[in-house]
Structures are given as C-alpha cells and as structure tokens.
Amino acid sequence: MSEAERLISGPTLRRLLSLVKKHTGIYMEERKRELLLGRIRPRMKELCLPSAEAYIDYLENHKDEIQKFVNSVTTNETIFFRTPAIWDFFGGDFLKSWFQKNAGETLRIWSAAASTGEESASIGIMCEEFKRLNPRFHYRIYASDIDTDVLEGARRGVYKERSMEDLRKRSPDIFNRYFKGRDSADLQLHPSVMANIEFFQHNLHSRGTRTAFFDVVFLRNVLIYFNEPDQELVLKNMHASLKPQGVLIIGEAESLARLNTSFEYTKPLIYKRAV
Numbered sequence: 001m002s003e004a005e006r007l008i009s010g011p012t013l014r015r016l017l018s019l020v021k022k023h024t025g026i027y028m029e030e031r032k033r034e035l036l037l038g039r040i041r042p043r044m045k046e047l048c049l050p051s052a053e054a055y056i057d058y059l060e061n062h063k064d065e066i067q068k069f070v071n072s073v074t075t076n077e078t079i080f081f082r083t084p085a086i087w088d089f090f091g092g093d094f095l096k097s098w099f100q101k102n103a104g105e106t107l108r109i110w111s112a113a114a115s116t117g118e119e120s121a122s123i124g125i126m127c128e129e130f131k132r133l134n135p136r137f138h139y140r141i142y143a144s145d146i147d148t149d150v151l152e153g154a155r156r157g158v159y160k161e162r163s164m165e166d167l168r169k170r171s172p173d174i175f176n177r178y179f180k181g182r183d184s185a186d187l188q189l190h191p192s193v194m195a196n197i198e199f200f201q202h203n204l205h206s207r208g209t210r211t212a213f214f215d216v217v218f219l220r221n222v223l224i225y226f227n228e229p230d231q232e233l234v235l236k237n238m239h240a241s242l243k244p245q246g247v248l249i250i251g252e253a254e255s256l257a258r259l260n261t262s263f264e265y266t267k268p269l270i271y272k273r274a275v
C-alpha cells in the first residue's frame, strides 16, 4: 500500500475530490490521489492536523480555509509566449485587422485563467509592440484567475526566471525593452504594460458581469481540468462575455470539436463567437 493510499482511504479520496469539484470546478480522477495528497499536505502540516479526514472536517467548518484549499489544488504552470502559433496570429493578422476596423476604440482582452501573469504580460508586450508602429492604438487587458496567490504574484509584475528563459533567448531585444531590474531574480515588467492590465479574481464557472464586452478571450490550458458538461458551461459564459464576432483562443491540448458550443472554428486553437 502506498503512502497516499494509507493516508487517503477510498471514501476520504472521494470526499476530497468532490470538494475540489465543488470549489473549483476541477474534475480529478481517483488516480490523482498522490497529487492531491502533495497539494493538501502543506496545509495539513501548517494546521497540525493528523489526517486527511481531519483536514476535510477543518475545511468544512472553516470558511476562510476554502480559498487556501482552492489555491493549493490548482495547477498554475505557465510561461511567456506559450504556443508560438497563437502569438503569431494575435500579434500579426488579428491586431492589424482589428485596428483597421476599429481605429479610435480600445481593444479589450481577457486573459481568463491568467495564473502568475505571463500570459497577460505576453499580450501586453504584443500590444505595446503594435502601438510603437500605430501610436493611436489603445488596449486594455483584464486578467483573472480563481487562485488568489497567483494573482498576488501577477500584480507585482515579477516572474520566475524559468518562465522568461525562452523569451530571453529568442527575442533579446523585446526582453530588454520590457524587463528592468537590478538582477535577473528581480526583473519587473515595464510600467507602460502593467498600467494596461487589471487583475481580478474570477471563477470561470460563474457568469462574468461584463456582457458582450471583450474583443478577445484567452482561455488557455484550463478547459482540460474540467469535464465536458462543465467545459460547455464555461464556454457559454465566455460566449456571453465576448462581443459578437469576438475571438476565443484556447490551449494546445484543447479542442471544441466534440463540444456543443456557439463558436465557429477559424484556425487551430482560434475560434470566433457565432451570433
């Protein structure tokens, strides 16, 4: 019997999985026992709780533990300019054609599972690059996540070195233009980009308050954590938040092909709000 099996029995595991689902919408299979134990263990230790059952009881009786539980079970892996093809599309065809049709307006972009902020910063850098050539271009980025710890990091505009490595190697000019700091562990995103990003907490399973508001939604590498009915629910919420003809960008391992949604396929990972 593994340590995880000893510490989390079948019924306890099922209770935990249903709490993960209830508070985050994330669907985890029973084989994720090991991972789940690794996620909640630091909280069990901090609270000096002897077992996973004791932690569940604590969670169910302390409302303020819920956010800490949510923060510990989410997976926040991200890097700058993840999946180059979508950045070629966004920084190229998309911005050009949007600006031609909407000069004088403000492009509104939602990074809807923003994690530690690399995605919203990448969007901001692309927009600033476009603005250098088109000074009358205006944009605003809205970056949200369910996890308050990652949002706190994202608000500081400071990132893990590992998430910037590729950008630093491939585009040193861009890197030097947008990151400043005393040493490599202290690099901060340029204030011109930060000033255009607004951070807020949001659970994708609830309907956003901004209806038909966004021109583009980045919903990347998060649908994979939800089951199909919930993916459809989240996509319905995104549909409501996007303007008609608004663009949805998803992650490399994701597809809407099998789902019942009101999005039209444009090209790999890119969809358009239909009607």
Ligand SMILES: C[S@@+](CC[C@H](N)C(=O)[O-])C[C@H]1O[C@@H](n2cnc3c(N)ncnc32)[C@H](O)[C@@H]1O
Pocket (backbone or CB within 6 Å): 024, 025, 026, 074, 075, 076, 077, 078, 079, 082, 112, 113, 114, 115, 116, 119, 144, 145, 146, 147, 150, 202, 203, 204, 205, 219, 220, 221, 222, 225, 251
């Ligand atoms: C793997 S990261 C993806 C980050 C970024 N979009 C990217 O592609 O690099 C997934 C993020 O989704 C967030 N998340 C998970 N469930 C969520 C929910 N129900 N509502 C909002 N965000 C959620 C997690 O906290 C995590 O930061």
